[in-house]
Amino acid sequence: MKKITSILIISLVFSSLSFSQEMSAYEIQRTKINALLAERSAKFGQYDESLSARTGIFGFQTKRDIKNSNEILRQIALTDNEIFTQLKVLMDYKDLQVEQVKTVASSNSESILxxxxxxxxxxxxxxxxxxxxxxxENSRDLAYLMMFIFLVGCGVLAYLFNLKRKKLKHYETKSF
Structure with missing residues (x-):
């Protein structure tokens, strides 16, 4: 029974290891814990069987039966300790993931800000x-307006100057 359980656990571990390459560390840890729980269940079944084993005279348990039951119980306790250790690691992974999400959210908030x-x-x-x-544009329009006024003023002055010159020429020609 122990050999079958061991082979089952080993095959479960190897199959989970080949599949674990695609899974996150959290998922790998969950798989380990599930394998340990399956191992514990198998050991507990062995313990129940060992309690019912009575190889002594008149159907009593022998020292060997009790030692076997105690050894299986000790292995269950060791498996429980390993389960607790692996659960602690799993919780650490979960905390790490939560911190990473908080960091990313904070970084995104800062970026958005x-x-x-x-x-x-x-x-x-x-x-x-x-x-x-x-x-x-307003200054340009004002400059255009000023330039227009200046040109009109120059034109008027040129006209007046030309008119005055003609009058002077006309008076000069009459005076002679």
Missing amino acids: NYRKTIKSLQEQNIILTENQDKV
Whole structure:
């Protein structure tokens, strides 16, 4: 019975090991604990059988039967200790995963906050640039208006100057 249980556990461990390459460390640890629980159940079945074994005279238990039962019980206790150890490792994996999720969430929150700050800064810069562009356009329009007034003024002055020159020429020609 022990050999069959051992072979079953070993095959379970090997099959879980080949499959574990694709699983996370958490899943591997869960598989180990499940194998240990299966081993404990098998040992407990052996213990029940050993308690009912009565190889002595008149159907009594012998010292050897009791020692065998005690050894199986000791192995169950050792398996229980290993289960507790592996459960502690499993809980540590779980805590590590929780910390990783918190770290990723915190990092993502910081990134989102930084993106928001950047977007707000760019929006403010866009508003400033739009205002500056409006001022430049208004200044350009004012410059065009001033240039138009200047050109019209130059044209009027040139006309008046030309008119005055003609009058002077006309008076000069009459005076001679």
